[in-house]
Amino acid sequence: MSTSESQTRRRKTNGGAAKLDARRELPKAPSGIEGLDEITGGGLPRGRPTLVCGGAGCGKTLFAMEFLVRGATQFGESGVFMAFEETAEELAANVASLGFDVKKLEAQKKLAIDYVRIERSEIEENGEYDLEGLFVRLQLAIETVGAKRVVLDTVESLFAGLPNSLVLRAELRRMFRWLKDRGMTVVITGEKGEGTLTREGLEEYVSDCVIFLDHRVADQNSTRRLRVVKYRGSLHGTNEYPFLIDEGGISILPVSSLGLTHKAPSERIASGIPRLDEMLGGKGYYKGSTILVSGTAGTGKTSVAALLVQAACKRGERCLFFAFEESTAQLVRNMQSVDIQLEPYIKKGLLKVLPSRPTAHGLEMHLVSMHKAVNQFEPDVVVVDPITNLISAGNTPEIQSMMTRLIDFLKMRGTTTFFTSLTSGDSDLEQSEVGISSLIDSWLMLQIVRSGGERNRTLTIIKSRGMAHSNQAVEYRLSDDGLHLVDTYLGAAGVLTGSARLAKEAEDEAALTAGAQEIARKQEERVRRHKALQRQIVELREQFQVEDAALARDIQQSIRWRDGLAAERAAMAESRYAFKPGNGRSRKDGRR
Amino acid sequence: MNPDGARRQKPIPMPAPVQWELRLYVAGTTQKSVTAFANLKRICEEHLKGKYRIEVIDLLKNPLLARGDQIFAIPTLVRKLPTPLKKIIGDLSNEARVLVGLDIRAVGEERS
Numbered sequence: 001m002s003t004s005e006s007q008t009r010r011r012k013t014n015g016g017a018a019k020l021d022a023r024r025e026l027p028k029a030p031s032g033i034e035g036l037d038e039i040t041g042g043g044l045p046r047g048r049p050t051l052v053c054g055g056a057g058c059g060k061t062l063f064a065m066e067f068l069v070r071g072a073t074q075f076g077e078s079g080v081f082m083a084f085e086e087t088a089e090e091l092a093a094n095v096a097s098l099g100f101d102v103k104k105l106e107a108q109k110k111l112a113i114d115y116v117r118i119e120r121s122e123i124e125e126n127g128e129y130d131l132e133g134l135f136v137r138l139q140l141a142i143e144t145v146g147a148k149r150v151v152l153d154t155v156e157s158l159f160a161g162l163p164n165s166l167v168l169r170a171e172l173r174r175m176f177r178w179l180k181d182r183g184m185t186v187v188i189t190g191e192k193g194e195g196t197l198t199r200e201g202l203e204e205y206v207s208d209c210v211i212f213l214d215h216r217v218a219d220q221n222s223t224r225r226l227r228v229v230k231y232r233g234s235l236h237g238t239n240e241y242p243f244l245i246d247e248g249g250i251s252i253l254p255v256s257s258l259g260l261t262h263k264a265p266s267e268r269i270a271s272g273i274p275r276l277d278e279m280l281g282g283k284g285y286y287k288g289s290t291i292l293v294s295g296t297a298g299t300g301k302t303s304v305a306a307l308l309v310q311a312a313c314k315r316g317e318r319c320l321f322f323a324f325e326e327s328t329a330q331l332v333r334n335m336q337s338v339d340i341q342l343e344p345y346i347k348k349g350l351l352k353v354l355p356s357r358p359t360a361h362g363l364e365m366h367l368v369s370m371h372k373a374v375n376q377f378e379p380d381v382v383v384v385d386p387i388t389n390l391i392s393a394g395n396t397p398e399i400q401s402m403m404t405r406l407i408d409f410l411k412m413r414g415t416t417t418f419f420t421s422l423t424s425g426d427s428d429l430e431q432s433e434v435g436i437s438s439l440i441d442s443w444l445m446l447q448i449v450r451s452g453g454e455r456n457r458t459l460t461i462i463k464s465r466g467m468a469h470s471n472q473a474v475e476y477r478l479s480d481d482g483l484h485l486v487d488t489y490l491g492a493a494g495v496l497t498g499s500a501r502l503a504k505e506a507e508d509e510a511a512l513t514a515g516a517q518e519i520a521r522k523q524e525e526r527v528r529r530h531k532a533l534q535r536q537i538v539e540l541r542e543q544f545q546v547e548d549a550a551l552a553r554d555i556q557q558s559i560r561w562r563d564g565l566a567a568e569r570a571a572m573a574e575s576r577y578a579f580k581p582g583n584g585r586s587r588k589d590g591r592r
Numbered sequence: 593m594n595p596d597g598a599r600r601q602k603p604i605p606m607p608a609p610v611q612w613e614l615r616l617y618v619a620g621t622t623q624k625s626v627t628a629f630a631n632l633k634r635i636c637e638e639h640l641k642g643k644y645r646i647e648v649i650d651l652l653k654n655p656l657l658a659r660g661d662q663i664f665a666i667p668t669l670v671r672k673l674p675t676p677l678k679k680i681i682g683d684l685s686n687e688a689r690v691l692v693g694l695d696i697r698a699v700g701e702e703r704s
Contacts, residue, residue, distance in 0.1 A: 117662045124693040127628070127682035132619040132666035133651060133658050140655040162665075 032070025035252030054213030084157035118161030242364030272307030275485035295446030456497035
């Protein structure tokens with residue numbers, strides 16, 4: 001039983017694998033729309049219809065037009081635009097602002113626009129009919145430009161113009177088959193309905209690929225999003241992707257295609273503050289890492305960022321500075337006051353400052369435009385100052401995923417990223433980083449220490465992945481000649497900064513001096529006592545010598561006295577003739 | 593003629609006979625096209641005898657013309673004259689509605 005079951009399962013999985021192979025072979029027509037081809041794995045299904053649906057003003061027509069224009073200009077595939085809502089002139093004017101020269105493409109026979117006007121008040125139905133007229137017009141347009149791509153924008157206008165929807169549905173089905181038979185890659189746009197993808201249920205006819213566009217307003221910020229609802233026979237990203245419509249057309253942020261696969265360069269880059277480099281294992285930040293500087297207002301976060309930018313530009317690297325608080329001129333002026341020169345690098349084209357108000361768009365829009373700017377400028381260093389302002393533009397649950405997407409994207413590119421983060425004065429400094437701290441490689445915290453009636457700044461490295469780093473809080477000062485790190489007072493009394501540090505240092509100095517004097521005094525005393533001792537020794541030795549000499553004298557005296565006595569005795573004996581001197585000698589020997 | 597009618601129907605030229613210019617768009621010889629032409633011919637003969645002209649345009653032969661009159665359905669009858677332009681799509685099987693649609697009764701009975 002179990003074996004046969006597992007066999008069937010295996011057979012099923014084999015079938016799945018075979019399907020996967022078939023998927024890979026599905027031909028696709030690249031749309032040329034930035035990011036879309038990444039999501040769909042190569043573009044829209046070639047030779048089949050794709051339904052693009054969404055509410056009013058979501059960018060359907062633009063999507064369709066960009067598909068044709070890119071096809072004509074980038075992939076050598078001409079297109080036919082059958083418009084049911086706007087005239088060719090209106091269309092041309094509408095997309096001119098996006099840099100598409102429709103008139104020129106028409107003149108070059110790369111694009112044909114046919115406007116089908118259906119005015120219900122002018123039309124009377126009477127008996128049987130079909131939509132052969134549309135087929136004739138499509139056929140003509142396709143033949144004129146040799147089209148490979150067709151856009152129908154929006155077929156639903158037909159439903160509004162023609163009362164007999166039964167005929168219409170049959171004819172639409174015929175038309176899609178007709179287009180498929182001719183190998184046309186078709187984009188059909190459709191208005192979003194109540195609870196359905198399109199108002200007239202077009203998804204029923206177009207079953208190969210459905211793309212849904214959305215235009216949402218949350219917290220007064222509008223965000224455009226795109227989702228591939230279905231793509232028969234192909235793998236595709238299923239998330240909602242934010243997209244942007246600007247002077248270059250549509251760009252989609254294909255964020256979820258990224259993963260934790262980025263390289264980890266071991267190269268290090270200087271922070272622009274030599275003392276800080278020392279604290280960061282002696283070499284500075286890792287290249288391509290993500291650095292966060294957090295601190296309360298006025299702690300000099302921007303200056304730390306600008307120092308990195310200045311150092312990077314000095315090395316000839318390209319820097320992109322997203323300023324969400326200051327204009328370019330203001331930033332340049334303010335940094336000049338602490339001797340950080342940014343202007344020469346802006347002029348050289350190494351530094352680009354992009355100021356914008358965080359409230360100008362929603363978070364996704366900011367990310368899409370940042371994504372775009374990074375792709376265009378190709379910087380080595382990206383600064384976001386401050387990231388907290390950006391966060392205020394979105395609502396909290398989205399932020400982490402959005403930040404992850406941005407950081408992942410920059411990491412994949414190997415770009416060193418520098419975020420500054422404003423923390424409010426009373427909140428817990430290490431907690432308030434909206435959960436992005438886990439994405440950060442090096443985190444510096446700037447703090448203000450209030451004591452003795454003054455505010456002093458200290459810098460601490462909270463973390464720095466992959467390097468031995470200092471755990472010391474260092475005081476720094478911003479002055480006319482730049483940012484300088486000064487050792488804080490670290491002693492039994494705790495960490496002192498500013499004038500308290502200076503006072504304590506002076507006190508310690510005085511105590512040291514006093515100690516030294518005491519030692520000197522003791523040293524002298526010792527020398528004096530040593531001298532006294534030496535003197536005493538000399539005296540004693542002299543005394544001993546005196547006594548010694550006296551003793552010697554006494555001994556001499558006693559010898560002399562003994563000899564004298566003997567001589568006297570001998571003389572007496574001689575005089576008494578008791579013995580001869582010769583005998584006396586032998587007597588002497590015998591006595592010895 | 594009637595001063596009341598003259599005031600109301602300025603655009604229509606007064607001297608009779610009024611010229612009716614009708615165009616029938618078809619695509620090849622299909623059943624619907626044939627029926628439409630037969631119906632139209634009969635209605636005109638009945639109500640507009642001597643005052644009309646029918647031009648049949650085959651879009652398969654002249655596809656360019658489809659754009660000018662904004663043709664999408666086949667068959668389509670376009671009343672070019674008298675103004676305003678009117679369009680009827682279908683095989684014209686309902687005679688009463690064709691008469692209303694083309695405002696033929698209005699001219700025949702001096703009604704606006």
